[in-house]
Amino acid sequence: MQRNPVSKLLLFGATGDLSRRMLLPSLYGLHADGLLPHGLTITGSARSDMDDAGFRDLANKALDEFLPADRKNEGALKSFLERLVFQAVDLSDPSTFKPLADKIGDVSGGLAIYLSTAPSLFESAVKGLESVGLAGDTVRIALEKPLGYDLASSRHINDTVATVFPETRIFRIDHYLGKETVQNILALRFGNSFFEPVWNARGIDNIQITIAEKVGLEERAGYYDGAGALRDMVANHILQLVALVAMEPPAHFDKDAVRDEKAKVFRSLRLIAPEETPNVTVTGQYSSGASGGEIVKSYTDELGKPSNTETFVAIKAHVDNWRWQGVPFYLRTGKRMASRQSEIAIQFKPVPHSMFQGRGGLLQPNVLVIRLQPEEYVQMLVMAKEPGLDREGIRLREVPLNLSMDAEFAGSRRRIAYERLLLDLIEGDQTLFVRRDEVEAQWTWIDAIRAGWDANGTKPKSYASGTWGPSAAIALTERDGVTWQDD
Template sequence: MANRTPVGKLLLFGATGDLAQRMLLPSLYGLHADGLLPEGLTITGTARSENSDESYRKFAKDALEKFVPKDRMDAKAIKSFLERVQYQALDATDMAHYKDLSAKVGDVAGGLAIFLSTAPSLFEAVIRGLESAGLAGETVRIGLEKPLGYDLESSREINDTVATAFPEERTFRIDHYLGKETVQNILALRFGNSFFEPIWNARGIDNVQITISETVGLEERAAYYDGAGALRDMVANHMLQLLALIAMEPPARFDGNAIRDEKAKVFRSLRLIEPQDAPRDTVTGQYGAGASGGEIVKGYIDELTKPSTTETFVAIKAHVDNWRWQGVPFYLRTGKRMPTRRSEIAIQFKPVPHSMFSNRGGLLQPNVLVIRLQPEEYVQLLVMAKEPGLDRDGIRLREVPLNLSLDAEFAGSRRRIAYERLLLDLIEGDQTLFVRRDEVEAQWTWIDAIRAGWVANDMKPKSYASGSWGPSAAIALTERDGVTWLDE
């Protein structure tokens, strides 16, 4: 485990980018306003663009005014936060620039945390530059924002490069989904309640569905997204991490090693999808024109303005080949230009072994546990109940929800965005919610096998209308198993 000691300095690469404006600066301000940042912590921003300390502070203030909720804005807190902030321009490929960066950051004996959000092609230059300037020693830890490669080989190259300067215990790979409160609540739900564990296995669960749907199209991500696609962008990290939290064995304790050990076992247990099975167990799609949010929208090709076979939708039938999950299908589905924006996990339990109500007309539905991550955050258990009445013409049973709204239940507690938690954990050296190298490489091994199957079968994405739930083949993926996607 990393040394759980707060650092005295934070260095942000990509400090003028969209992520910094929308997430990093507002998150750091929120932590500062609540008195959670170490006293005296300095925040140094760096990027290619020329800025003085003053001009960057104005940039940061503008970002806060744009992206921080009005009720969180406080003039005194903003002023004291900006006093922590400074800036140094950097050409990441010019080794001479790192001396100036080191001088700006200052002495790192009290600890430095680096947040690296940069193109993968620059990783080697940045790591070499940090080393040459004395910004990679034992008191320095590094946080890596995705994308970390686009397949197993490129991921290993990046990890090897980082490992030359930063050993695993000082490397923090970021998947922002792991910082979401509801994602962490999966652990509390599973391992803090005794009634789930006896049926949380192949004897009690029929299938698991994980859906991450977006209503947006390309927006400003065209260059990255067309080279990545839905499988690499969403499944290779967020969705597989959710799958692991659902499928993992109970860790011995809540710490980085114990939890990540169990997740890694799940990834190594994922059944590789062989080329001959890819057409049956995977579906790819690309959105065409249609209606989204009440507006007529263009198709992917028209938005991109060039031909492309990149998938904007993928559905997969996955299996975890171990004792607990043998025979239980995990259906994964993600796409752009879907009818609604939502991230959720639906766990369908097996039906009761015998219905005592069938001779009186009572129809039973299997229980379903729904864990909604966004836009609302709630846990819902669908259970069978009897409709009121005298039952002279038969018993009427109906599915009713037992709801736990996390938004309502914890209304008095401020809900923090994921990057607040992850940045604070990076500053304090807690690796629990970060991804370990063996996890990443096991994930890519599984993803690469799927892509190889697509190539072997010359699978091209099927067109689907914007505002729909993807190609009809995605419905067939579950229906042939007698399963229906849980759609609103």
């Protein structure tokens, strides 16, 4: 990939939680490892009335709080903070953009802008940037989700940004795509010859994708109650995982080939008709219960008002193409669940004939588990014979073949997903960023589900905090003779 690094980086929302927890530590990590371009300046911006020294102090405190102890280096910290400057901007006030342009100065060497703000401010932000010469051919922009709440609002946002920035200079972020284990899905599929012959409807029975959280609302009440689990998690993270699992082999590892194949998957998702919605989707909302050894409140008690927002959703989906015809994709996400885990479970079809059946040997289908968090590993569940003389019959048992990323790559530092994405933004590589046609195909599928819920008057079923969601989610798979892959 031909790299085209910029000389300047602009962070909108630089004093916010995402910046303090993720962006500034990620940029420091890249700086400490000598990966940032020499002389790259980082301009922070927010509504806060702050000078350069104040921003450096804020960044220093954030790094002290969120950096691992073994990553703190006084020399690296000092030189990193010297890269930082600050200029206050009110995105809704056009007059505040001129001082920003003066602060940044010449952008002929390239400027990357990271827009971590409410989508309602995107239009005024891009218009303001354009008005002061910060949107020309040498400028690229990254957009932090959410990018709308349905197809219409997403199109409005994309149309707004597209009036100023062409698609080749827009970087839409889904931070899951920056995770090492997510990228390893591609290495696992397309770097090993033994998977491809069975990675299809002839070899795979079903696929399960789970993103389970133990937390409740935390500080996200305002956003989350207007979004719900379907928009918050399925519309981006989970569907991106579906695409990586289901896509055809790209010819090259580049922004066009990879994203072309992902977009084909999204366009192949079977739209769920209103009459089918009650049969293939389950919604839930957590009630009070025990989580992490503590008694926790219900969603509505945390929110402080009644709500029909779903905090859990399970879906039986299908990808209608040659490779995946008839293979169900079971998708599940929720808050206040039994454990925190993100994983993909690929259940292969059983062997066509068991030679052990007459001797008491029972076979289970092979399962490939790709765990994304909290641990990162790939595990293959295979059948093996238990030791013994077999006078009472042959005993077979499922045993795991484990590849622990932490153990196998113990000498390599595990990077924050945002490190990879920020470096790719700075260098101009769009491969791990989401293209407009992907976003719109995702929303088309999501909107059909929500229309089905509205048509059927669907209300979320209650489930106790600390469990795996409503009992209807278990029935969703067990009707097909499938069991969720739980810990």
